[in-house]
Amino acid sequence: MSKKPLFQRIALIGFGLIGSSLARVVRRDGLAGHVCGCARTDKTLAKARELGLADSFTTDPAKAAEGADLVVLSTPHGVYRAIAEAIAPHLKPGAIVTDVGSVKRAAIRDVAPHLPAGVHFVPAHPIAGTEHSGPEAGFEQLFADRWCILTPPPGTDEGAIERVAELWRRAGMTIEMMDAGHHDAVMAITSHLPHLIAYTIVGTATDLEEHLKSEVIKFSAAGFRDFTRIAASDPVMWRDVFLNNREAVLEMLGRFSEDLTRLQRAIRWGEGDVLLDLFTRTRAIRRGVIDAKQA
Amino acid sequence: MSKKPLFQRIALIGFGLIGSSLARVVRRDGLAGHVCGCARTDKTLAKARELGLADSFTTDPAKAAEGADLVVLSTPHGVYRAIAEAIAPHLKPGAIVTDVGSVKRAAIRDVAPHLPAGVHFVPAHPIAGTEHSGPEAGFEQLFADRWCILTPPPGTDEGAIERVAELWRRAGMTIEMMDAGHHDAVMAITSHLPHLIAYTIVGTATDLEEHLKSEVIKFSAAGFRDFTRIAASDPVMWRDVFLNNREAVLEMLGRFSEDLTRLQRAIRWGEGDVLLDLFTRTRAIRRGVIDAKQA
Known part of the structure; x- marks a missing residue:
């Protein structure tokens, strides 16, 4: 890939429809120097490996987040808090954490309080989907010409917001800023x-x-x-x-x-x-x- | 048209999505010796004439039904009874009346009692549609590979049922017989x-x-x-x-x-x-x- 990567190391946590589609975009455009993929089950992880969705793989979110400059949560909302708590001690200063969930006030409630100072949380909602689920269901064009809504709380680091916005622009989305509520x-x-x-x-x-x-x-x-x-x-x-x-x-x-x-x-x-x-x-x-x- | 027409004279009453699509099929395949088109308003009638959806045109259902061997009601249900009453004295013995509505018990209730003896009512529901309305919205392929449900009351003339079934088969539909309720x-x-x-x-x-x-x-x-x-x-x-x-x-x-x-x-x-x-x-x-x- 000749393009300069947007991030040195991205941790993709969750390989459902959204996570696996984003992984395909990241690989296609060389948006990361290294992608570490993380799934809860060995089965999903094996499928992600088979599809070549990341450079390295783990079922431990903490290991995935280690050294990452971007962590993307693409899991069901119910495990947000547990993952935030698990990765928090392993995040490097200046790291950005983002998510792709459909509910944004609760994302801020369940993730932000657990992250250490100096780590930026930029809640995001790429509005795209199909009725299909899982790593095989993803495809590069899922996000093309669709909206991505960012809902950073007041005071969120502008540079971090812009880097997350750029990630989704590269996926083909148009960015909209909005209050989480x-x-x-x-x-x-x-x-x-x-x-x-x-x-x-x-x-x-x-x-x-x-x-x-x-x-x-x-x-x-x-x-x-x-x-x-x-x-x-x-x-x-x-x-x-x-x-x-x-x-x-x-x-x-x-x-x-x-x-x-x-x-x-x-x-x-x-x-x-x-x-x-x-x-x-x-x-x-x-x-x-x-x-x-x-x- | 080299094919033998199914009916000598068809009266098409109503040029909405369904009526105008059926008209197109009838014209395409030469299913009628003569098609008389009937619409409530001069505006719709002018549009139907412009689109060549029938051979002759009238706003009077009684005139349209005169001498027809098939009358097709493609109007909203609310005017069924008034049309049945209006056409009844003008129907020839052995004529078939059918409709295309989405409600079949009420169709039998509102049409059958007003028809003279010797005229056959065969209620039909071609299950096809789009969100568009009016004579311009119709198209020949609307019915292709879809279901048409016939709900003739017990005792309905078998020959009449078969002729209506054949009309919709020619439009590309598969026939299903069902109790109206x-x-x-x-x-x-x-x-x-x-x-x-x-x-x-x-x-x-x-x-x-x-x-x-x-x-x-x-x-x-x-x-x-x-x-x-x-x-x-x-x-x-x-x-x-x-x-x-x-x-x-x-x-x-x-x-x-x-x-x-x-x-x-x-x-x-x-x-x-x-x-x-x-x-x-x-x-x-x-x-x-x-x-x-x-x-």
């Missing part, structure tokens, strides 16, 4: 609630009487299919999202439930005007999505 | 509830505070986007679906709401095992959808 509220409605609803309706279908259930799959193209794709996303990751963005999800879910109850009542009492009014208004948002080139 | 229950969970939920969440987003709303569109690719597409479907058609499949939709909506409330409680009280269990089970349905080649 605002990020969590935006994601609650754009991502977390849609996933919760999709999981729910697919669950409702799973519990159907047998004579209906087989038909549901057969005729899923009528609308249900799109929900099954969303509801095939990684279970552990999503459990941790809901447990850690509780307040914002419950707030949006409350609003959604009120609105759904209103429609339920309109259907029961034959109030066609209530339905027509809503169904007409929702088209405007679709036009907004198309105009914003997000369709 | 069963059809409505299956569609309530596979199509109607998904649409209702999508409309609801997009409505919830529409009502957000301004500082959140613009972000929702910007970051819609995180999951919300798929719902905006579904919620851009034709408002009048969908109003009529919910008003006319009330019992089945309310039944499925009740189950969905119970399941959602259970998840809400699990999130509030941090019951990760409840979430993980559901999120794991829903993957099985996705595999079923993929195995059934409906993904």
